[in-house]
Amino acid sequence: MEQQKAVQVRVSYGVLADDIETQLNKQGFTLGDNAERYEENKKRIHHLVFADILTDSVARKAFEKLHKQIMKEIKQQEEK
Numbered sequence: 001m002e003q004q005k006a007v008q009v010r011v012s013y014g015v016l017a018d019d020i021e022t023q024l025n026k027q028g029f030t031l032g033d034n035a036e037r038y039e040e041n042k043k044r045i046h047h048l049v050f051a052d053i054l055t056d057s058v059a060r061k062a063f064e065k066l067h068k069q070i071m072k073e074i075k076q077q078e079e080k
Helices: 020-026 032-050 056-073
Strands: none
Touching: 020 032, 032 056
């Protein structure tokens, strides 16, 4: 029985970070057609923080939830 190797995927959600799809592509993954939706959600969270609607701790929880959703959606990029 073949054992699957655990793969670590890192995504930065900072304001100045590359967009999520670019970060994933550099690691060999993609969100495909869903990439823009997740990028917009990242921007929305930042917008609410800058508008003083979300506290840092609530924003951190929102980014954690966003990250979990992204990890469920990512797929290995196809070889070119």
